Structures are given as C-alpha cells and as structure tokens.
Amino acid sequence: MKKGMRETMVDVMMDEARAGTNLVVLVSDSTSTSKIKPFQEEFGDKVVNVGIAEQNLVGAAAGMALGGMVPITANAAPFLLNRSNEQVKNDICYSETNVKLVGLNPGFAYGALGPTHHSIDDISIMRGFGAISIFAPQDPRETAHLFRHVLHTEGPVYIRLDSISAENLTATAAGFQPGKLTVHRQGGQLVMLALGTSVHHCITAAETLQQEGIDTSVVGVSSIRPIDYDQLEQILSSHETVLTVEEHSVHGGLGSLVAELIAERQLGTRLKRSGIDEGTFAPASPADAIRTRYRLDADGIVASAKELAGKVKV
C-alpha cells in the first residue's frame, strides 16, 4: 500500500513528541507543504511559524538547538537551501548545531511552477558544505527509520524528502544504517544507482528489461554522506556499466559522486548519468513530462539501459 513520505515524517514526529522527545518543528508558512496539521493540532506549542522568512527559519532553528531543543525545519527545498544558503552553511553546518533540515518536494516536484520552485541543486549544495549528513530516503518505511535515527543522533542533518506516495521497498526489520546502499536486484553487467525515490522507477524498468532478456542490478542510494565507499566500489567493480538516476542536476549529485569514485579508484566502470542536463534548468512542465524528457521514468530508464546494454555483455 502506498503511503506519503511527508505523512510518514509527521507520524514519526507525533510518536516522538508523545514519547517526550524535545523536538520543535519550524515552518515558514509551510504547514500545508509539510503536512503537519495533525501534529500542530496535538502539539501546537511545538510548532514555530516564522512566516515567509527562510533566513530567520534556519537561524532560529540553530538558536533553538543551542537552547537544548531538537529542531526540525520543514519547508520547500528550494527556499530552504537557496534563500537561506549562508544560514545553512554557517549556522547549521559550520556551527554544528543539532538541527534536522528537511527539504520538502525537491527535484522538480513542483513541475509546472517552474525553476523558481525546483530544487535540482540541493545535493550539490549540501555536498559542498562540511559537517552535515545528507540523506534521501527511498520509501516510507526508510523515512520512518531515518527520522527516528536522526532525532536521537546529535548533529546537523539534511534530508531530501520526496513528495510522492510510494510502496515500501526496504526491509521491515532494518533500522536506518547511515552510509549503506540498498541492493534491490542483482544480475547482469549493468547496475542502476538511484537517488531516493527514483529507485522505484529503476525497479519497474528492471522488471521490463528482464522480460526482454536483459538482467540488471538496482541499488538505492539514500545516504549521500556518509556513504560506504567500499560497498559502492564493490558494486561498481562487479559491473561493466553504471547508470545513475536522480531528479537532480547531473552536476554535483549522485552521478558526480559515482564519477569521482570511478576516477579516484581507477575502477574503469562505464558511466551514464541521467538527471537534469549540465548547465540547464528543467522546464516549467508537469513533473511527469520532465521525467519523460530527461529519461527519469521507467520507460526512459529502459531506453537508456537498452542503449547501454547494446555495448555490454548481457
């Protein structure tokens, strides 16, 4: 059964608040964006709305963390990281404050609203900053494990929380293990590495490809920092070709991270990066249309995989 990622986040917040975790949720007129109405009804005193003032949102979160609380910021990813870039860098990362930044509706989730509302650079931005962990959960179950983990682990965190409702793919029992990659399928000489919920499209694509006689591996990446580079190397070394899939610019995100490792460790794995093309904005179009255009949906991933498979042993 599908469940919303944001609704899952709110469920965890409510459980944690009931259990006595000293959390506070900061929003910038983003109560609907963050789906926190149920939380607000039960724990109104634990919600701080600063109005449409994202710099103050982030600075205030840092201050509340210094005051002993566990602040979660919840607003749209572009406004969080682009408007408040320096507050994120200095007040959260450099100051190592115990703030959990949640970038909602990242990538091109806002589709036709256009690049002002897209966040195809958040992973790139956050990888440039020190001292902060970077996560992008793949499904509701992992989202719940992740939030429980970060609320009880000291230190700054950025969570790229996709807007979709999704089926659970990750194992029931596993808690969140920072750094670990999730191997969903194993086979063939092509591996698809997906950021966050893009893994769902990859799995659908892998099933189609299998019906056509092409075996592929699918690996979900939900932990960008830390990341288990040795596990990633092992995966890359055991395949001839890797296709990275992310609703992000091909510059600075998962594809870049993989390219860096291939180059630095001289792995020789052939790499194709699917994402928003270098040096461009995604157009103001519905999200599905953008996915199609950049080959980020299952059909597009199948097409990319077939092109790559023509050049690899399958």
Place this chain on the structure above:
Amino acid sequence: MENSHLLSPDNIKEKARNIRKKIIEMNSHAGEGHTGADLSETDILAVLYFHVLGVNPNCINASDRDRFVLSKGHGAGGLYCTLSEAGFFDKSWLNTYLEPGSHLPGHPVRQKTPGVEFNTGALGHGLPVAFGLALSAKKQDLDWKTYVLLGDGELAEGSIWEAAMAAAHYKLDNLIVIIDRNTLQLADRTETIMQLEPLQEKWEAFGFEVHCVNGNEPEELLNAFHSLQPENEQPKLILARTIKGKGISFIEDKAAWHHRIPVGDEVFAAIKELE
C-alpha cells in the same frame, strides 16, 4: 544565575581600560585584526561580562547561564580580550590570536573558545539565532536570558528585520538586543552607504522596548540594563551610541581603523593614552 563579578561602574571602567590595552597588544602582536570595532564595543562587553550576564567562568557551560551572541563577529578580538579578563581562559592565549590551530580565530567559533556561544563572522546572522535561543527558553519555561550585540552596518541585512519582527510576534521579553551604534562601517559612514536612521523609531515600530544610551559609559549602560521591564511581552533594544576606536585619540571615529592595527610607535602611544 547571577554574574560572578557584579562589579561597580568604576571597577568596570578599570576592566574596560585593561581590555583596551589587551586589544592593542594582541592586534599588534598578531599583525591583523579589527581594532576600531574591538574598541567600539569594549564598554558594552565589559558591562555585560562584569555585571549583567548571568555567567560564571568557573562553570562555563552551566545550563542556566545567560547566552550572549556576538553578531558583529569581526569584533572577535574585543570579545576574546574581555573573556580572558573575566577569567574564561588563560591570558597567554591572546598571544596566539590568529595563529594556526589557535583557540582564538579571526571570528568567533564556539567549538574553539570557552565562553563563545556561536560562530559568527558573516553579518546578519546573530539576531535570528538569538531569537531562536530566546524562544527555546520560553518554550521550555527557562529563566535564562539571551543577549545579542549587533553592529550598525549589519542592520542593512534583511535577516535582522525578519528576526526583529518574529521576536515581537513571539513576545520575547527575554531577548535583549544591543546595537553598537558607532556610525561607521567598513568603507564609510553608515548613513552615506545606507540610511539606517531613524533607528529608535524603527525598532519601536517593530515592537521593541527601546533604550538609548551612551554606549561608552558603563554607568549609563548599567542603568539601561537595570531599567529593562520584565515580563512585559516586549523584546528589548539598547541603542548604544559609541565611538569606533574609542579610547585612543588617533584611532577614534576613523573608517580606516576598521581593519588597521597599530604598528611601531603607535602601539606605545596607544598604551600611553590608556595609562
């Protein structure tokens, strides 16, 4: 928590004189620093650390301490000299100012220096953080107060006014903002670069309880802090008129001394003026 010194205005003046000497010696030794800004804020910091702030150098991280944020992070030198004078760390550390691996970097870093509450340097950051601190105390029903010192040049930053609006909205009468109003910024007079006045009316319009004082007179500053109205649901603003470079005649009120440090005979001349 009560201040562990609680000095009288005359004794605070003596401390301020010592702090100014340290600033001159430290900056000239390091060969770098923000001399004008350090001297401008000295009396404010002396009043805070030797009377007003509920802090104790023997119990630096006490949970019930008052919090102080230096938003004008380029005034780090003044803060370090004040903290060492107040006993937060050994005075010998001042000789390491700006050296690699020093506890005293060019801007305040909470992970490095005992008594520093927050990392600043980029302007416009201190008030949002102080707002968050004060709000967290209210949310948790804690009595400690939050103090933040702003430079006047940084009042051009929009983030200051976002936080000012929010502090009044959330009725944070446990937040005390001090403006080091020396009318000079890096390149020129504040009013030439960007008109800030009328500051008193602006802060009043934002919902603050405003007090205007001579920020280089400890007695006036102390009186202002003592006259703050408790539990009136208004954040506080002390508009402290100061002189940049205060205390050294050839440094006072000169934009060039934002970055300059005394060299050669200037060091002896400056110290002599402080004797």
